[in-house]
Amino acid sequence: MNYQLTDSVKTLPQISEKYASNLEKLGIVTVKDLITYFPYKYLDTDQKKSIQEILLNPDEEVKYLVQVRVKDFKNQYIRGGRSIQNGIIYDESGEMKVSWFNQPFMARVVNKDCEFLFYGKIKVKGKHTILHPTIFEEVKEDKETIHLKRLTPEYRLTSGISKKWLRTRIKFLMDYLDIIDITDEFLKEGLSKESNKSLIKDVHFPESAKNLDAAVKELSLREFTDIQLKLEEKRAKAKKLKGIVGKKGVDLKKVATDFIEDLPFELTHDQATIVENLVKEVAANKPLNALIQGDVGSGKTIVAIILSLLISKLGYQSVILAPTTILAKQHFETWNKFLGNKAKTLLVTGTTKDDYDADILIGTTAVLARKEGLVKKPGLVVVDEQHKFGVKQREELLSEYRSLFKEKYYPHFINMTATPIPRTIIQSLFGDLEVYALNTKPKGRLPIKSFLVPDEKKASGYEWIKNEVGKGAQVYWVCPLVEDSDNLQLKAAKSTYEELKEYFKDFEVELIHGKLKEDKKTDIMNKFSIIRYKY
Numbered sequence: 173m174n175y176q177l178t179d180s181v182k183t184l185p186q187i188s189e190k191y192a193s194n195l196e197k198l199g200i201v202t203v204k205d206l207i208t209y210f211p212y213k214y215l216d217t218d219q220k221k222s223i224q225e226i227l228l229n230p231d232e233e234v235k236y237l238v239q240v241r242v243k244d245f246k247n248q249y250i251r252g253g254r255s256i257q258n259g260i261i262y263d264e265s266g267e268m269k270v271s272w273f274n275q276p277f278m279a280r281v282v283n284k285d286c287e288f289l290f291y292g293k294i295k296v297k298g299k300h301t302i303l304h305p306t307i308f309e310e311v312k313e314d315k316e317t318i319h320l321k322r323l324t325p326e327y328r329l330t331s332g333i334s335k336k337w338l339r340t341r342i343k344f345l346m347d348y349l350d351i352i353d354i355t356d357e358f359l360k361e362g363l364s365k366e367s368n369k370s371l372i373k374d375v376h377f378p379e380s381a382k383n384l385d386a387a388v389k390e391l392s393l394r395e396f397t398d399i400q401l402k403l404e405e406k407r408a409k410a411k412k413l414k415g416i417v418g419k420k421g422v423d424l425k426k427v428a429t430d431f432i433e434d435l436p437f438e439l440t441h442d443q444a445t446i447v448e449n450l451v452k453e454v455a456a457n458k459p460l461n462a463l464i465q466g467d468v469g470s471g472k473t474i475v476a477i478i479l480s481l482l483i484s485k486l487g488y489q490s491v492i493l494a495p496t497t498i499l500a501k502q503h504f505e506t507w508n509k510f511l512g513n514k515a516k517t518l519l520v521t522g523t524t525k526d527d528y529d530a531d532i533l534i535g536t537t538a539v540l541a542r543k544e545g546l547v548k549k550p551g552l553v554v555v556d557e558q559h560k561f562g563v564k565q566r567e568e569l570l571s572e573y574r575s576l577f578k579e580k581y582y583p584h585f586i587n588m589t590a591t592p593i594p595r596t597i598i599q600s601l602f603g604d605l606e607v608y609a610l611n612t613k614p615k616g617r618l619p620i621k622s623f624l625v626p627d628e629k630k631a632s633g634y635e636w637i638k639n640e641v642g643k644g645a646q647v648y649w650v651c652p653l654v655e656d657s658d659n660l661q662l663k664a665a666k667s668t669y670e671e672l673k674e675y676f677k678d679f680e681v682e683l684i685h686g687k688l689k690e691d692k693k694t695d696i697m698n699k700f701s702i703i704r705y706k707y
Contacts, residue, residue: 418486
């Protein structure tokens with residue numbers, strides 16, 4: 173049978189509906205998906221040892237490969253419905269014991285006098301050395317081994333899919349590559365069909381480490397080339413987009429300059445440069461798609477405030493999105509503090525009326541759920557801490573953002589993040605973004621120091637914190653989870669709160685997280701802001 177890359181995996185032998193469903197969890201739906209489901213690592217199982225070599229110098233930390241015949245094999249049941257499988261294997265140099273635990277099916281596949289490859293660690297018990305294989309394979313004349321005596325591919329799995337089963341299905345396809353129509357652009361790019369087939373085979377079942385290295389480099393180069401070509405296409409489309417066209421006669425440079433002169437502090441060189449560039453971009457009537465990157469305290473927010481003021485002067489609205497309600501409220505207070513009556517700012521909550529007229533809307537992604545009533549003429553969308561939204565949520569957010577276009581123009585889009593992103597990665601993976609970096613800190617800002625405290629120094633770390641709080645300092649403790657998880661070995665806020673409350677009895681400790689009611693969170697943050705709570 174001839175297979176096409178677009179064929180369902182269900183057309184392949186030994187792939188039932190159940191197996192196809194499990195494969196789909198791994199993103200494998202078509203023949204192409206299975207062919208391009210590459211290993212994440214390899215086991216070198218090519219170095220064979222004789223039984224005598226193992227017995228003379230046994231090492232319980234080493235995994236051994238032996239090629240032997242089976243002299244005897246027994247399946248013995250013990251208490252609790254458990255079982256032990258014991259056998260005796262031999263080669264020309266001697267014999268040794270082999271053993272499994274709770275693998276009764278082995279009695280059906282390990283037959284006497286048949287030749288096998290066994291791979292695993294040994295256990296020395298008195299005078300006996302016992303091999304406990306984790307991988308085995310029967311050796312058949314004129315048939316290439318799949319699982320052992322080679323660079324063995326290891327694939328990421330899911331429930332219902334075993335290593336041996338997946339490896340066997342992929343090997344079946346490798347043998348059929350000669351009659352599979354390799355026409356996919358990703359696979360054929362610049363090479364003949366025969367070259368593509370050889371490349372794919374060398375990634376899954378390489379004949380040598382040299383072949384594997386060459387194949388991985390070639391595929392990696394193609395993948396990055398593909399990314400760059402798609403980004404170039406995306407950039408080309410972006411250049412054709414029409415941006416907002418504001419009120420005539422608005423001098424954006426003067427608006428920005430006047431606002432900056434009234435600030436109670438001086439902008440840093442980086443802030444001033446970014447504002448200058450943003451003014452030019454907005455005036456050019458081209459939609460801006462930018463990433464503003466800077467450490468905590470570097471002054472990203474004031475840049476966003478200035479930009480939102482410019483947008484309001486052009487007659488458009490700005491939508492400021494924060495990952496949490498607490499941060500949204502902080503932004504609302506900051507925007508109001510600096511803009512005052514220069515622009516109408518609105519904090520969007522569940523009780524906000526749809527007929528409210530505002531220049532700047534601040535809230536979580538819930539703002540977009542209210543877009544029909546509140547967002548009337550969007551000119552700017554700012555996403556703060558954009559990495560916290562997650563890949564899928566960010567895509568949904570972009571989809572919502574694009575759905576705001578009631579006219580044939582595209583609003584400006586700004587991402588802000590305090591998470592350092594290497595410029596080379598930005599250019600490779602986010603090449604459609606204009607990147608602005610805030611490297612200099614505003615005057616008077618102390619440098620941020622980061623320390624990693626190991627568990628054995630936790631007590632001394634707590635004492636240092638206790639001394640600092642005693643001097644009037646405040647501390648906030650961030651945990652990745654709200655509650656303890658059986659699946660994730662990460663710190664949870666609730667259990668950490670109980671621990672800190674016990675340790676720091678002389679200070680007031682409070683717990684805040686997203687599951688609390690809004691009035692409770694507001695009360696806690698208000699008290700924290702007037703230095704009542706220390707944690």
